[in-house]
Amino acid sequence: MTENTTVQRIAGWSILIGITVLALKYAAYYVTGSVALYSDALESIVNVVAAIAAWWAIRVSYKPADQNHPFGHHKAEYFSAVLEGVLIVVAALLILREVWVAWETPRTLEQPWLGLAINGGASIINAFWASLLINRGRKHKSPALQADGKHIMTDVVTSVGVFAGLVGAVLTGWTILDPLLAVIVALNILWQGWSVIGNSVQGLMDMGVATEETMRIRDVISSNAGGALEVHDLKTRIAGRVTFIEFHLVVEANMSVGDAHIICDRIENALMAEIPDASVVIHVEPEDEAKLPIGTAAVPFA
Numbered sequence: 316m317t318e319n320t321t322v323q324r325i326a327g328w329s330i331l332i333g334i335t336v337l338a339l340k341y342a343a344y345y346v347t348g349s350v351a352l353y354s355d356a357l358e359s360i361v362n363v364v365a366a367i368a369a370w371w372a373i374r375v376s377y378k379p380a381d382q383n384h385p386f387g388h389h390k391a392e393y394f395s396a397v398l399e400g401v402l403i404v405v406a407a408l409l410i411l412r413e414v415w416v417a418w419e420t421p422r423t424l425e426q427p428w429l430g431l432a433i434n435g436g437a438s439i440i441n442a443f444w445a446s447l448l449i450n451r452g453r454k455h456k457s458p459a460l461q462a463d464g465k466h467i468m469t470d471v472v473t474s475v476g477v478f479a480g481l482v483g484a485v486l487t488g489w490t491i492l493d494p495l496l497a498v499i500v501a502l503n504i505l506w507q508g509w510s511v512i513g514n515s516v517q518g519l520m521d522m523g524v525a526t527e528e529t530m531r532i533r534d535v536i537s538s539n540a541g542g543a544l545e546v547h548d549l550k551t552r553i554a555g556r557v558t559f560i561e562f563h564l565v566v567e568a569n570m571s572v573g574d575a576h577i578i579c580d581r582i583e584n585a586l587m588a589e590i591p592d593a594s595v596v597i598h599v600e601p602e603d604e605a606k607l608p609i610g611t612a613a614v615p616f617a
Contacts, residue, residue, distance in 0.1 A: 403508030
């Protein structure tokens with residue numbers, strides 16, 4: 316099974332699981348009338364819509380480069396993540412509206428233990444699936460799967476808080492805890508939405524790789540640049556699962572194009588072995604373009 320098929324299949328299953336969890340959480344709200352459980356169910360609607368958007372974005376991101384998109388469609392997944400962030404914010408605002416209504420007209424919880432049992436089962440499913448999405452998203456470098464998994468994991472955390480709070484409300488009879496829990500859920504969702512949008516915008520802005528990854532790239536280049544004189548102007552950017560790497564490689568002015576090409580191929584193959592989804596561009600320059608004194612033992616970076 317190819318990586319493309321695997322990631323799309325995971326995204327498709329996410330839609331089905333999201334619908335299942337939504338049905339369970341709405342059932343929990345229906346039997347109790349709890350505003351907190353309503354807020355939990357409302358967030359699950361966002362999960363389903365976001366899963367559909369992620370599935371679409373992943374399909375688009377795996378399309379090959381074409382005349383209109385010569386660098387590929389990898390950034391499509393970031394648009395899905397931005398949409399998910401916006402939907403999270405909308406869900407939070409709808410929850411706050413319901414809280415206002417419940418605050419003016421307090422409700423007595425009906426069949427609370429049944430509702431909590433149903434909601435707890437849905438949360439267990441969500442916890443398992445969120446962990447899988449985050450793990451597979453990192454493995455396949457899929458921003459859409461990672462964003463979906465992190466959002467669902469936040470949903471799990473809020474569900475645990477709601478569960479604990481409602482148990483307290485039932486045992487103490489403090490019905491005010493129900494809308495208060497819904498407010499906490501809404502604020503947590505707002506924070507999560509802001510984080511998802513922020514991370515996705517960074518991706519759309521061609522954010523470079525982390526410092527640790529940059530040092531690893533520098534080590535690979537330097538270790539495989541034998542015959543060259545210097546490397547400088549290293550630049551990286553991330554677009555979905557692809558890491559774009561470009562730099563200038565200084566060689567002797569009298570070196571043949573063929574020999575310079577051999578060095579470039581060796582470096583590119585080493586980078587591809589270390590970072591499978593890398594796209595490497597090397598600009599070869601003569602020695603008078605060097606930024607450091609010539610003569611060091613290892614190929615230096617300027």
